[in-house]
Amino acid sequence: MMYLDFEKPIVELETKIAELRALSDHKNMNLKDDLTRLERKVESVTHDIFSKLTVWERTQLSRHPQRPYMLDYVENAFDGFEELHGDRNFSDDPSLICGIATIDQTPMMVLGQQKGRSTKEKVHRNFGMPKPE
Incomplete structure (x- = not known):
């Protein structure tokens, strides 16, 4: 998937979550608390980023090639x-x-x-x- 520059902090957190899930499944570790904390942080960061978009960032989002038609x-x-x-x-x-x-x-x-x-x-x-x- 193609991400815009302002979405990078969200992508980094989601990557960490995916890595922790894979580690948890592979090594039978209980990382539920860490995963919950990171998922809440993703929600918070997403809200912060999308509530403060500049006009250009909104334009980029509206022109995104993977936007639904x-x-x-x-x-x-x-x-x-x-x-x-x-x-x-x-x-x-x-x-x-x-x-x-x-x-x-x-x-x-x-x-x-x-x-x-x-x-x-x-x-x-x-x-x-x-x-x-």
Whole structure:
């Protein structure tokens, strides 16, 4: 996973936690107290960092290449998503995702923009820019 510069303290703590868990499992040591303390510290550091982001850091976060896109949310939040397409007479805008889905058996319409991850998909989806026609 790709991390931003301001996330490094969080990554370092999470690495320590992973190392302690591996050590605990491998050597049958009880490091529960140390793990709990480090997990609380991760929560605290995460809160401190993300509550004081600069404008540029927020921009970096919003442009992060691994940030979830519309179809990621559809895949993880909804059941039975059925995508709807254009009017068959004119066109279908690939940058807009629209469909019918359910959450807990409640039907709803879902609409959002999809930018695309790869260059080929970005070109296909017009870099997430809907067409005005």
